[in-house]
Amino acid sequence: MLKDSNTREIKKVVIANRGEIAVRAIRTCKELGIKTVAVYSEADKDSLHIMLADEAICIGPPNPQESYLNIPNILSAAEITGADAIYPGYGFLSENPKFAEIVEANGLIFIGPKPSTLKLIGNKVRAKQIAKQAGVPVIPGSSRRTSIEEALDIAYEIGYPVILKAAAGGGGRGMRVVYNEKELREKFPLAQSEAKISFGNDTIYIEKFLINPKHIEIQILADQYGNVVPISDRECSIQRRHQKVIEEAPSPSINDETRKRLYEAAVKFAKAVDYTGAGTVEFLYDTQTGNFYFIEMNGRIQVEHPVTEMVTGIDLVKWQFLIAQGEELTFKEAPPIKGIALEMRINAEDPKTFTPAPGLVEKLILPGGFGVRIDTHLYPGYKIPPYYDSLLAKFIVWAQNRDELIKRALRVLNETVIEGQGLKTNIEFHKFILQTKEFKEAKHHVKLLEELDY
Numbered sequence: 001m002l003k004d005s006n007t008r009e010i011k012k013v014v015i016a017n018r019g020e021i022a023v024r025a026i027r028t029c030k031e032l033g034i035k036t037v038a039v040y041s042e043a044d045k046d047s048l049h050i051m052l053a054d055e056a057i058c059i060g061p062p063n064p065q066e067s068y069l070n071i072p073n074i075l076s077a078a079e080i081t082g083a084d085a086i087y088p089g090y091g092f093l094s095e096n097p098k099f100a101e102i103v104e105a106n107g108l109i110f111i112g113p114k115p116s117t118l119k120l121i122g123n124k125v126r127a128k129q130i131a132k133q134a135g136v137p138v139i140p141g142s143s144r145r146t147s148i149e150e151a152l153d154i155a156y157e158i159g160y161p162v163i164l165k166a167a168a169g170g171g172g173r174g175m176r177v178v179y180n181e182k183e184l185r186e187k188f189p190l191a192q193s194e195a196k197i198s199f200g201n202d203t204i205y206i207e208k209f210l211i212n213p214k215h216i217e218i219q220i221l222a223d224q225y226g227n228v229v230p231i232s233d234r235e236c237s238i239q240r241r242h243q244k245v246i247e248e249a250p251s252p253s254i255n256d257e258t259r260k261r262l263y264e265a266a267v268k269f270a271k272a273v274d275y276t277g278a279g280t281v282e283f284l285y286d287t288q289t290g291n292f293y294f295i296e297m298n299g300r301i302q303v304e305h306p307v308t309e310m311v312t313g314i315d316l317v318k319w320q321f322l323i324a325q326g327e328e329l330t331f332k333e334a335p336p337i338k339g340i341a342l343e344m345r346i347n348a349e350d351p352k353t354f355t356p357a358p359g360l361v362e363k364l365i366l367p368g369g370f371g372v373r374i375d376t377h378l379y380p381g382y383k384i385p386p387y388y389d390s391l392l393a394k395f396i397v398w399a400q401n402r403d404e405l406i407k408r409a410l411r412v413l414n415e416t417v418i419e420g421q422g423l424k425t426n427i428e429f430h431k432f433i434l435q436t437k438e439f440k441e442a443k444h445h446v447k448l449l450e451e452l453d454y
């Protein structure tokens with residue numbers, strides 16, 4: 001039921017993405033009775049998301065700049081097909097405030113937070129300031145754009161090691177750890193020029209580098225009526241080069257009291273940026289002291305959202321659509337958590353060197369059975385294009401307890417076959433991680449994969 005006459009029903013949506021997330025969103029749209037328009041680059045003409053959508057429009061050449069990031073072409077696709085909304089997924093244009101603004105200026109619904117919110121959280125320095133003002137703990141360090149002289153002073157005060165971060169950074173890029181003054185002097189200008197080239201903004205800030213913290217994040221849903229509800233936490237401490245590899249919900253590392261405090265902090269921050277839709281507030285958790293610190297908020301659906309869906313039974317993508325239509329959340333409290341879930345990101349990469357290894361999918365046997373969910377865009381005969389990220393599939397496993405969970409995850413990996421010319425995957429890497437003592441005992445932290453001999 002729509003709440004008042006100001007709300008708008010979404011009848012047809014352009015899915016401005018590709019791969020597994022486009023497939024995942026189209027599935028929910030079908031259940032909601034919303035017609036879907038797939039957009040695709042020339043390299044994606046044989047993609048699964050095109051086959052599942054009601055309509056499909058080519059928006060340009062393989063290079064993402066000319067297709068999935070091409071705002072005029074995506075808007076044209078909406079106009080030609082008479083769509084009334086755009087769903088951005090993750091990556092590409094999902095957190096671009098200008099895109100959200102243009103979508104709205106064209107009379108379409110952007111399924112995501114307000115452009116003003118995206119602007120606030122898109123700058124990590126700004127987001128940190130807001131967190132601090134809202135009483136959410138932040139990592140000691142600078143809370144504004146920092147010069148090299150200031151960085152030296154701050155590092156002296158908070159002590160080495162420190163981490164240099166690009167304010168506009170994301171996806172695990174734009175960070176450098178520095179162990180002493182000499183290194184700071186050397187790396188600061190490099191970090192600046194790298195940030196300028198990669199993100200178009202050379203703002204750098206500095207933080208205390210926490211030793212072996214855990215990454216714990218809170219999923220929230222916020223409607224247009226001021227209701228902000230935490231929908232479980234996720235631990236994403238298994239990372240390679242700051243990029244998540246395995247995620248788990250709920251975190252096996254915190255007790256209910258800490259969980260409650262994290263929920264409260266996440267809600268406080270989301271309210272402070274006037275958040276609407278599905279979003280994630282990320283924290284680092286220091287196991288030595290039991291302290292947690294805000295690092296950033298992501299204003300989109302995240303790759304790892306299915307683990308939360310598995311333990312809560314809530315379809316987060318469905319709620320993104322309902323909230324965008326103006327519906328009110330039907331639950332105002334954190335939902336009960338049932339069991340435990342983990343997600344393994346299956347990438348097309350060389351298991352030893354981690355370099356991308358896309359190819360032709362000639363043999364495909366996907367796992368199944370009790371407690372297993374597979375989100376993928378693969379099918380036999382599909383040729384994986386080399387132009388985009390290497391995520392092939394997400395294996396999501398649910399169980400009653402962690403012991404059962406790890407056994408099931410291994411069973412799932414062991415029955416999988418993804419083979420073909422030129423194609424390699426990180427399945428063996430996942431098996432290795434799941435069998436480490438540290439992971440089994442939930443003693444893993446964000447640097448574990450660097451320490452292990454794989």
Ligand code: ADP
Pocket residue numbers: 139163169170171172173175207208209210211213215239242282284295296446
């Ligand atoms: P991004 O937006 O690129 O994902 P984040 O700020 O979310 O960057 O940080 C990503 C990861 O980098 C964290 O999960 C953690 O592993 C590491 N990291 C970030 N800040 C710190 C810090 N101050 N100390 C230690 N590790 C950090």
